Amino acid sequence: MGISLNMRKMAYLKEGTAYQELARKGEGFFQKICEDPEIGFTELPENLIYVDHCDEALNHLPEGIETLYVLGIGGSALGTSMLINAFPDSCRRKVIVVDNVDSDTINRLLNQVNSEKSALNVISKSGSTVEPLSLFSTFFARFEKDLGRSEALRRVVVTTDVEKGVLRQLAAEENLISLSIPGNVGGRFSVLTPVGLFPAMFAGIDVVPLLLGAKREKREGMNRAVSGAVVDYLFHEQSRNIKVLFPYCDRLKTFADWYLQLFAESLGKLKNRRDRIVRSGQTGVVALGVTDQHSQIQLYKEGPGDKSFFFFTVEKQVDVPIPSVFDKYSSFQVLRGKSFAQLMGAEAEGTMQSLERNSLPIFQYELDNVDGETLGALIFMFEMQTAITGYLMNINPFNQPGVEEGKQIARKLLEA
Amino acid sequence: MGISLNMRKMAYLKEGTAYQELARKGEGFFQKICEDPEIGFTELPENLIYVDHCDEALNHLPEGIETLYVLGIGGSALGTSMLINAFPDSCRRKVIVVDNVDSDTINRLLNQVNSEKSALNVISKSGSTVEPLSLFSTFFARFEKDLGRSEALRRVVVTTDVEKGVLRQLAAEENLISLSIPGNVGGRFSVLTPVGLFPAMFAGIDVVPLLLGAKREKREGMNRAVSGAVVDYLFHEQSRNIKVLFPYCDRLKTFADWYLQLFAESLGKLKNRRDRIVRSGQTGVVALGVTDQHSQIQLYKEGPGDKSFFFFTVEKQVDVPIPSVFDKYSSFQVLRGKSFAQLMGAEAEGTMQSLERNSLPIFQYELDNVDGETLGALIFMFEMQTAITGYLMNINPFNQPGVEEGKQIARKLLEA
Numbered sequence: 001m002g003i004s005l006n007m008r009k010m011a012y013l014k015e016g017t018a019y020q021e022l023a024r025k026g027e028g029f030f031q032k033i034c035e036d037p038e039i040g041f042t043e044l045p046e047n048l049i050y051v052d053h054c055d056e057a058l059n060h061l062p063e064g065i066e067t068l069y070v071l072g073i074g075g076s077a078l079g080t081s082m083l084i085n086a087f088p089d090s091c092r093r094k095v096i097v098v099d100n101v102d103s104d105t106i107n108r109l110l111n112q113v114n115s116e117k118s119a120l121n122v123i124s125k126s127g128s129t130v131e132p133l134s135l136f137s138t139f140f141a142r143f144e145k146d147l148g149r150s151e152a153l154r155r156v157v158v159t160t161d162v163e164k165g166v167l168r169q170l171a172a173e174e175n176l177i178s179l180s181i182p183g184n185v186g187g188r189f190s191v192l193t194p195v196g197l198f199p200a201m202f203a204g205i206d207v208v209p210l211l212l213g214a215k216r217e218k219r220e221g222m223n224r225a226v227s228g229a230v231v232d233y234l235f236h237e238q239s240r241n242i243k244v245l246f247p248y249c250d251r252l253k254t255f256a257d258w259y260l261q262l263f264a265e266s267l268g269k270l271k272n273r274r275d276r277i278v279r280s281g282q283t284g285v286v287a288l289g290v291t292d293q294h295s296q297i298q299l300y301k302e303g304p305g306d307k308s309f310f311f312f313t314v315e316k317q318v319d320v321p322i323p324s325v326f327d328k329y330s331s332f333q334v335l336r337g338k339s340f341a342q343l344m345g346a347e348a349e350g351t352m353q354s355l356e357r358n359s360l361p362i363f364q365y366e367l368d369n370v371d372g373e374t375l376g377a378l379i380f381m382f383e384m385q386t387a388i389t390g391y392l393m394n395i396n397p398f399n400q401p402g403v404e405e406g407k408q409i410a411r412k413l414l415e416a
Numbered sequence: 417m418g419i420s421l422n423m424r425k426m427a428y429l430k431e432g433t434a435y436q437e438l439a440r441k442g443e444g445f446f447q448k449i450c451e452d453p454e455i456g457f458t459e460l461p462e463n464l465i466y467v468d469h470c471d472e473a474l475n476h477l478p479e480g481i482e483t484l485y486v487l488g489i490g491g492s493a494l495g496t497s498m499l500i501n502a503f504p505d506s507c508r509r510k511v512i513v514v515d516n517v518d519s520d521t522i523n524r525l526l527n528q529v530n531s532e533k534s535a536l537n538v539i540s541k542s543g544s545t546v547e548p549l550s551l552f553s554t555f556f557a558r559f560e561k562d563l564g565r566s567e568a569l570r571r572v573v574v575t576t577d578v579e580k581g582v583l584r585q586l587a588a589e590e591n592l593i594s595l596s597i598p599g600n601v602g603g604r605f606s607v608l609t610p611v612g613l614f615p616a617m618f619a620g621i622d623v624v625p626l627l628l629g630a631k632r633e634k635r636e637g638m639n640r641a642v643s644g645a646v647v648d649y650l651f652h653e654q655s656r657n658i659k660v661l662f663p664y665c666d667r668l669k670t671f672a673d674w675y676l677q678l679f680a681e682s683l684g685k686l687k688n689r690r691d692r693i694v695r696s697g698q699t700g701v702v703a704l705g706v707t708d709q710h711s712q713i714q715l716y717k718e719g720p721g722d723k724s725f726f727f728f729t730v731e732k733q734v735d736v737p738i739p740s741v742f743d744k745y746s747s748f749q750v751l752r753g754k755s756f757a758q759l760m761g762a763e764a765e766g767t768m769q770s771l772e773r774n775s776l777p778i779f780q781y782e783l784d785n786v787d788g789e790t791l792g793a794l795i796f797m798f799e800m801q802t803a804i805t806g807y808l809m810n811i812n813p814f815n816q817p818g819v820e821e822g823k824q825i826a827r828k829l830l831e832a
Binding site: 073074075077078088089099100101102103104105106107108110127128130131133134136137138140141144165166169170188239241242248249250251260261264265267268269270271279280281283285288289290291292293294295296297298299300301302303304305306307316318319320322323324325326329330331332334335338339340341342343344345346347349350351353354355357400401402403405406407408409410411413414415 | 504543
């Protein structure tokens with residue numbers, strides 16, 4: 001495992017007194033967040049009990065299950081997608097994340113489902129999220145029709161609050177396999193609870209390294225999380241309202257999606273803790289390198305100065321040489337004797353340097369590889385960084401007061 | 417086919433003299449763009465010759481080809497992804513878009529490839545784009561090893577500039593199947609050339625309705641494209657630098673990705689036509705409804721006022737009822753007797769109303785359905801809208817002066 005934050009041409013920032021004072025504050029917040037009993041995500045790296053619970057749940061499933069339908073949305077889906085996409089070679093069984101209620105898609109999924117060989121993992125912290133409940137009803141009805149009620153019930157795993165809510169009650173009364181989300185862990189911080197662990201373990205991913213990486217990052221990574229938080233705070237203060245995440249690695253695309261929602265929902269707030277209107281928050285954009293260079297770099301380089309850029313580059317473990325088959329044609333000659341890792345590396349560096357020549361703020365996370373420990377460390381680091389940024393901004397990074405209104409209107413429209 | 421732009425609470429804009437004057441200008445630009453011989457995309461809807469060319473190319477492929485690897489990037493990939501994802505039920509053969517040079521992914525693809533039953537479509541307008549060339553070398557070498565040179569060559573379709581570039585030369589000398597991109601159509605405007613048409617037709621999609629829809633939009637849709645352009649111009653002037661695209665339809669997710677890169681690269685410019693520094697351009701964000709409501713709405717509702725919102729809602733053709741199986745549990749009761757289309761509709765409306773109550777600018781594209789004609793119309797409309805917006809901003813929407821520098825640096829790094 002190796003992650004280093006390369007501040008490149010922005011390293012001068014660290015010399016400033018503003019930076020140093022903020023970093024000192026940030027270190028205090030790091031400790032405070034770790035010690036606060038109302039904030040649960042910091043305890044997860046040391047907690048192996050959920051792995052045991054998930055193991056037990058896996059053992060309770062009938063034999064021969066090949067596909068798991070994860071019925072969750074937002075924080076109950078993005079963590080799973082991140083893990084599944086990061087480790088495709090570990091996945092021996094299929095996990096299908098159903099995180100929308102589009103009738104076309106559902107119809108297509110129902111046409112393909114093999115109830116006998118499938119299981120359902122319905123996930124909702126509150127137990128009342130309407131999307132997973134509607135999907136659960138639909139898939140369960142299909143399983144019941146195909147297999148009968150008792151066989152259908154054996155194929156359900158409920159992941160919900162440890163004690164509260166309708167799904168907890170349903171799981172108890174119907175005697176379903178169930179897993180717990182601790183009360184002090186919010187949805188977007190829940191990937192290292194059974195929310196993310198169970199589907200990953202079902203697929204075949206070894207989750208222990210994730211927890212080990214997170215644990216090590218908690219112990220040794222304060223500096224990285226604090227640096228990142230100070231940088232985000234400073235650029236937010238400068239009204240650089242767009243944070244561009246540029247992973248140069250297909251396997252990190254959904255990690256970037258996960259991280260984007262984490263800071264969007266945590267830091268996008270109308271009021272600060274003193275009830276002053278602040279309208280805070282950066283909008284995240286995920287640009288996959290090298291792919292999105294070709295569509296986005298014109299805007300990034302020449303457009304408004306409202307962005308900060310975070311590159312993720314990976315020392316490749318698997319490389320593929322580029323064969324010389326059309327070398328007599330000029331445009332192929334630059335590739336002679338090169339590999340795809342070299343090509344990607346050169347393009348990442350070329351893009352960073354080109355943006356830097358235009359005085360844009362570039363930061364580079366250099367990763368030795370993308371294994372379980374590294375991803376676990378990244379998860380913990382960015383959860384902590386997001387929380388610290390919120391504290392520096394003096395807003396509450398753990399609530400989401402703005403999401404209820406739309407749900408209530410939708411409910412009224414449905415009842416009308 | 418039916419598309420209507422519902423300006424909702426923003427309809428008052430149309431009453432203003434600023435709007436009306438801009439709209440008059442925009443109508444002039446619409447005509448001017450259609451008549452300019454240097455701008456080719458406007459001629460594509462009437463041009464069925466490319467369909468014939470693609471048909472011919474399909475007939476030249478060996479029998480039994482089941483998978484097409486599309487080797488292209490940016491404008492040579494996003495259009496294809498848009499079409500393939502919009503019509504999953506039409507796709508009888510598989511199209512795999514390889515638009516990155518990640519060695520992990522390439523290794524995984526090479527492990528799975530069946531050369532005998534596959535073909536390659538290498539796409540580059542200039543003929544010198546390094547990513548498709550490196551991928552072409554790699555896949556071709558594999559085909560050659562598996563099948564021998566002449567069978568490998570039979571499985572290649574080259575799509576490139578009608579007369580210029582290395583790929584054109586290579587296609588001629590090696591006697592490959594080849595398709596043309598007209599010189600006056602830029603990459604990001606090329607989906608209705610063989611760039612997008614060939615892979616779509618290979619898959620099994622009927623592309624004629626796309627062209628018909630585009631043609632009808634050209635004839636009847638001036639008002640829509642102009643309204644959209646004026647709205648974009650006005651919000652850009654107000655420094656609302658983020659344009660959020662909110663499709664409530666899984667099949668339109670990649671359409672939104674395509675549209676995003678279209679306006680990013682077209683409108684993100686350092687200088688205007690008078691050589692004045694303007695740093696123009698909006699950053700696009702795709703939020704898939706309802707999925708991304710759960711991760712983004714907190715930021716959108718309470719965060720900075722730097723966004724305008726464009727919802728795409730679809731009158732569903734396929735609906736799925738939500739069965740009542742757990743009705744005795746309270747949270748399920750709101751779903752009683754409802755369908756997924758109703759649920760999605762209520763959530764879209766709830767989200768729009770919630771944002772509107774917070775005085776945010778919401779526009780709604782209401783689509784009767786997502787068929788070929790509708791998608792064709794959307795493609796033409798947004799290409800035209802983007803061009804008109806550029807003309808209103810007095811920048812050149814058809815160039816991309818900012819992309820060369822990074823490529824040159826990468827080339828030097830590779831040669832070092």
